[in-house]
Amino acid sequence: MKSSKAQNTPSEPTKSELEILQVLWQNGPSTARFVNDHLNKEKRQVIYMSTLKLMQIMVEKALLKKDASQMTHVYQAAVEEGKTKGFLLDRVVDNLFNGSASSLMMQLLGNKKISPEEMEEFRELIKKIDEKQ
Numbered sequence: 850m851k852s853s854k855a856q857n858t859p860s861e862p863t864k865s866e867l868e869i870l871q872v873l874w875q876n877g878p879s880t881a882r883f884v885n886d887h888l889n890k891e892k893r894q895v896i897y898m899s900t901l902k903l904m905q906i907m908v909e910k911a912l913l914k915k916d917a918s919q920m921t922h923v924y925q926a927a928v929e930e931g932k933t934k935g936f937l938l939d940r941v942v943d944n945l946f947n948g949s950a951s952s953l954m955m956q957l958l959g960n961k962k963i964s965p966e967e968m969e970e971f972r973e974l975i976k977k978i979d980e981k982q
Contacts, residue, residue, distance in 0.1 A: 862937075881900055
């Protein structure tokens with residue numbers, strides 16, 4: 850029998866589920882129609898019934914909450930954006946960079962053009978980290 854903690858822990862979202870979560874994190878509680886329209890406009894063409902079914906599955910997986918008190922059901926994220934992104938980033942660091950955050954940063958900085966403003970933000974962040982240690 851599973852422990853109650855394991856049952857209460859949401860599962861890791863798939864890529865499609867993350868797209869839905871992003872819409873809800875950005876826009877707040879929304880209908881499946883709104884989410885579908887947003888995905889079609891911003892990401893890729895998706896069929897409404899597929900979006901609705903996936904959102905229903907996400908409710909079962911405890912990734913979303915559904916308010917069915919009105920005729921039009923409204924969904925909201927049941928997982929926090931920061932915690933979810935932190936969890937997924939930890940998985941990437943562990944799986945692709947052998948747990949080394951510095952290897953991840955070196956890869957990021959080597960692959961992407963960094964604006965002077967972003968570079969200054971990195972310097973400030975490193976400075977703050979140094980001050981805490």
